Amino acid sequence: MPFISQIERQTDYNLFPSSTPIVIDNGASYFRIGWAGESEPRIIFRNIVQRPRHKATGETVSIVGDHDPALLKYFDCTRSGPRSAFDNNVVYQFEIMEYILDFAFDRLGANGSQIDHPVLITECACNPVQSRSKMAELLFETYGVPSVAFGVDAAFSYIYNQRLGVCDKDGLALCPGFTTTHVIPFVDGEPVYKGCCRTNIGGYHVTDYLKQLLSLKYPHHMARFSWEKVEDLKTEHCYIAPDYSIEARLFQRGTKEAEDKTRVWQLPWTPPPTEVLPSEEEIARKAATKERLGQRLRDMAEAKRSNTGYASKQEIESAMVKVAQSLRKAKGEPKGEQADIEEKTDSSTSEKYSLINIPDNMLTPEQLKEKRRQVFLKTTTEGRQRAKQKRFEEELEQERKNQLEEERRLENPELYLEQMRAKYKELCEKVEQRKRLKTNGGHSNGNNFPGGVGRGERLNAAQRERMRLLTTAAFDRGKGEDSFGAKDEDWQLYKLMSKDNDDDDEGPDQDEAELARISSRLQEIDRTFVPKTDLGASQPASEVPRSRPLTREDFQIVLGIERFRCPEILFHPNLVGIDQAGLDEMAGVSMRRLLSKDEDLEKRLTRSILMTGGCCLFPGMKERLEAGIRMIRPCGAPIKVVRALNPVLDAWHGAAAYAANSQFQEQTFSRMDYYEKGEDWLRTYQVRYTL
Structure with a gap:
C-alpha cells in the first residue's frame, strides 16, 4: 500500500531481538511508537488518515498523520477528508486503525506484515471490552504478534513521575486529553478504577471553540483559520485565568493591563503603492515634450495649408460656398441661404412627401389619408432633427462652461x-x-x-x-350635471x-x-x-460611496479575551453547551467515589495531584486547579498540585520503562491464550503497574 509521508523509515529494525517489546502510545491526537527501554519514541505522527485518489492515475493512496500540503494539489481530496479511528478516546473504527498500524510498523522498519515482537499498547481508563477485543484481534490475526499487554496512558505517566519523585504513591492523576478528561485515584501505586471520573471535553474542544470565535470575529479572514494554525495559536497564546469573571471585567474596562495581555497576529499584507508627486525636473521635461509635440502638429498643419493654398478652415468653407453658388447659377437654380439648406437635405424629400403641398380638394380620400401620414412623418422627422440640434448645442454650451470652470479652478483653486x-x-x-x-x-x-x-x-x-x-x-354645466369632456x-x-x-x-x-x-x-x-x-x-444610483483603502490594521488578528475564554471550558464546560463537571469538581467527585472514611487517605490523595496531558501546558493551570480544589475541600486541608515532567510524552516514557522490566512478560497474554480463552479473559484482564 503506497504511503505519502515526510517521516523517514527506520533502518535498525532487524538489530533488535524478538524479545524486545514494541511500545505504542495510541492517543486520540498523536500516535507514538518506539522500542522498550529507549528514552524517546522513534515515530510520532497525528492519529488521522486520509485516502485520496491521484488526479492523473486514479490510484488510491494513504496519507497518514503529517503530510506536505504541497502534495495535495496532485490528489482529489474532495471525497476523502481526514478521519480518526477514535470516538471520545475510544477506538471504534478499526479499518482506519489498521491503516495507522500499517504505517507505524512500516516506518519503524518492519519487513512485511509479520511482527515478531511483544506489543505494549496504551488505552483509556475503563476501556470497553468490545474495543479491547477488536484491538487484540487486529494485532493477533493481522500482524501475528506473539503477545500483547494493555495499559492506561495516565497510569503509566503517574508511575513514571512517581519513580522520579514528582508525586507520591497515593494521589490523583488528572489527565485532560484531546477529547476527554480523566481523573484516576492511586492507592499504593495502583489505580483504583472504581473512583475514576471522566468528562467528554478536552483540547479538541478548546481549539474548536477558538476557531469559532475567530471566524465570527473576522469573517473576511475565515480561510486563514485552518485547524493547524488555530492549534498553534492556542498553544502559543492561550492561558488559564486565575478568576474568569475578574479577568473578563478587566478586558471589558479596557485597562492598560488588558492591553498588555492582548496579542496580535499579523497576516501577510502588501501596502498599496504610494503616489509620488513628480519633481520639478520631471514637470519641466513633460512640458518640453508637450511643447515639442504641439510644435510638430502646428508644422504639419502649416504644411497642409501650404499645399492646399488655404490659410484656415473658414477660407475652405467660404470657397466651397462660392463654388456651390456658381454651380447653382450655371444650372439656373434659385440662390440664397434657403437653396443651400435644400441642397444639403436628402434629394428624395420632395418625392417622399409629394402630397403635402397639394390642396385637399384636389385629392381623393385615399390620397388625403396618405397626405396626413406624410405630414406626420415629416413633422416627426423635423422635430427629431431639431431635438438633435438642440442637444448638440447644449453639449457645446456645457463644454464651454466646463472649460470656463477649469480656467477658474486653475487661477485660484x-x-x-x-x-x-x-x-x-x-x-x-x-x-x-x-x-x-x-x-x-x-x-x-x-x-x-x-x-x-x-x-x-x-x-x-x-x-x-x-x-x-x-x-x-x-360641475359648472348647471344642476350638478357632469358633462365635462363632451366637447373638444x-x-x-x-x-x-x-x-x-x-x-x-x-x-x-x-x-x-x-x-x-x-x-x-x-x-x-x-x-x-x-x-x-x-x-x-x-444622486444617481451609479454613485456609491468610495471605500477606504485597506491598511495594515485590517490584516491583524487581535487575541484579547479569547486567550483565556477558550481554555475556560475545561473548568466550565457549559460555555460550549456541555452539561458536565469541570476539572476541579472532578477531583472531588473522584474522591467521593472511593467511599472511604479514612480521612488520612483523603489527605494523602490531595497532597499529590499530578497533572498530565497536553492541556496541562496552559499557563496558570496549576494555580487555578489548586484554587478550585481548595474551594471544595475542608479549610486547612493539604493540597499540592504538580505537573508531570513532560505531560505529552510521559505516558510513552512510563510504558517504555515498564516494558523494559524483566517481569513484563508475566503481565502479557499470548496469542495461544487468546485463542483458548477469548474475549471473556480480556474482560477480567488488568495489568499491575508495581512490578
Whole structure:
C-alpha cells in the first residue's frame, strides 16, 4: 500500500531481538511508537488518515498523520477528508486503525506484515471490552504478534513521575486529553478504577471553540483559520485565568493591563503603492515634450495649408460656398441661404412627401389619408432633427462652461473649491426644502412637527389651484350635471394643467441634475468630500460611496479575551453547551467515589495531584486547579498540585520503562491464550503497574 509521508523509515529494525517489546502510545491526537527501554519514541505522527485518489492515475493512496500540503494539489481530496479511528478516546473504527498500524510498523522498519515482537499498547481508563477485543484481534490475526499487554496512558505517566519523585504513591492523576478528561485515584501505586471520573471535553474542544470565535470575529479572514494554525495559536497564546469573571471585567474596562495581555497576529499584507508627486525636473521635461509635440502638429498643419493654398478652415468653407453658388447659377437654380439648406437635405424629400403641398380638394380620400401620414412623418422627422440640434448645442454650451470652470479652478483653486462647496450646500438645502414641501406642504400640525393629515396639506399652492379648476369645471354645466369632456375644447384645460405641471417640475429636475454634477466634481478635486446620502434621487444610483483603502490594521488578528475564554471550558464546560463537571469538581467527585472514611487517605490523595496531558501546558493551570480544589475541600486541608515532567510524552516514557522490566512478560497474554480463552479473559484482564 503506497504511503505519502515526510517521516523517514527506520533502518535498525532487524538489530533488535524478538524479545524486545514494541511500545505504542495510541492517543486520540498523536500516535507514538518506539522500542522498550529507549528514552524517546522513534515515530510520532497525528492519529488521522486520509485516502485520496491521484488526479492523473486514479490510484488510491494513504496519507497518514503529517503530510506536505504541497502534495495535495496532485490528489482529489474532495471525497476523502481526514478521519480518526477514535470516538471520545475510544477506538471504534478499526479499518482506519489498521491503516495507522500499517504505517507505524512500516516506518519503524518492519519487513512485511509479520511482527515478531511483544506489543505494549496504551488505552483509556475503563476501556470497553468490545474495543479491547477488536484491538487484540487486529494485532493477533493481522500482524501475528506473539503477545500483547494493555495499559492506561495516565497510569503509566503517574508511575513514571512517581519513580522520579514528582508525586507520591497515593494521589490523583488528572489527565485532560484531546477529547476527554480523566481523573484516576492511586492507592499504593495502583489505580483504583472504581473512583475514576471522566468528562467528554478536552483540547479538541478548546481549539474548536477558538476557531469559532475567530471566524465570527473576522469573517473576511475565515480561510486563514485552518485547524493547524488555530492549534498553534492556542498553544502559543492561550492561558488559564486565575478568576474568569475578574479577568473578563478587566478586558471589558479596557485597562492598560488588558492591553498588555492582548496579542496580535499579523497576516501577510502588501501596502498599496504610494503616489509620488513628480519633481520639478520631471514637470519641466513633460512640458518640453508637450511643447515639442504641439510644435510638430502646428508644422504639419502649416504644411497642409501650404499645399492646399488655404490659410484656415473658414477660407475652405467660404470657397466651397462660392463654388456651390456658381454651380447653382450655371444650372439656373434659385440662390440664397434657403437653396443651400435644400441642397444639403436628402434629394428624395420632395418625392417622399409629394402630397403635402397639394390642396385637399384636389385629392381623393385615399390620397388625403396618405397626405396626413406624410405630414406626420415629416413633422416627426423635423422635430427629431431639431431635438438633435438642440442637444448638440447644449453639449457645446456645457463644454464651454466646463472649460470656463477649469480656467477658474486653475487661477485660484482654493476660491474655486470654496465656491463649489457653498453652491453644493445651497442646492442641498433647496432640494431638501422642496421635498419637505412636497411631503407636507410646508404646514405643521400644531406641535411644530412637520406633517399633514389630508392630501390638501401635502400639495403646494399651484397643485391645489389646478385641482380647484378641474373640480369646478366638472360641475359648472348647471344642476350638478357632469358633462365635462363632451366637447373638444374642454380638454384644453388638461393640456394647460399638464403644461403648468411640466413648468413646475422643470426646476427640481434641473436642480437635482446640477447637484449631482457638483457632487461628482467635488469628489474629483477634493478627497475629503463626503456626499450626502439622504437626498434620495438627488444622486444617481451609479454613485456609491468610495471605500477606504485597506491598511495594515485590517490584516491583524487581535487575541484579547479569547486567550483565556477558550481554555475556560475545561473548568466550565457549559460555555460550549456541555452539561458536565469541570476539572476541579472532578477531583472531588473522584474522591467521593472511593467511599472511604479514612480521612488520612483523603489527605494523602490531595497532597499529590499530578497533572498530565497536553492541556496541562496552559499557563496558570496549576494555580487555578489548586484554587478550585481548595474551594471544595475542608479549610486547612493539604493540597499540592504538580505537573508531570513532560505531560505529552510521559505516558510513552512510563510504558517504555515498564516494558523494559524483566517481569513484563508475566503481565502479557499470548496469542495461544487468546485463542483458548477469548474475549471473556480480556474482560477480567488488568495489568499491575508495581512490578
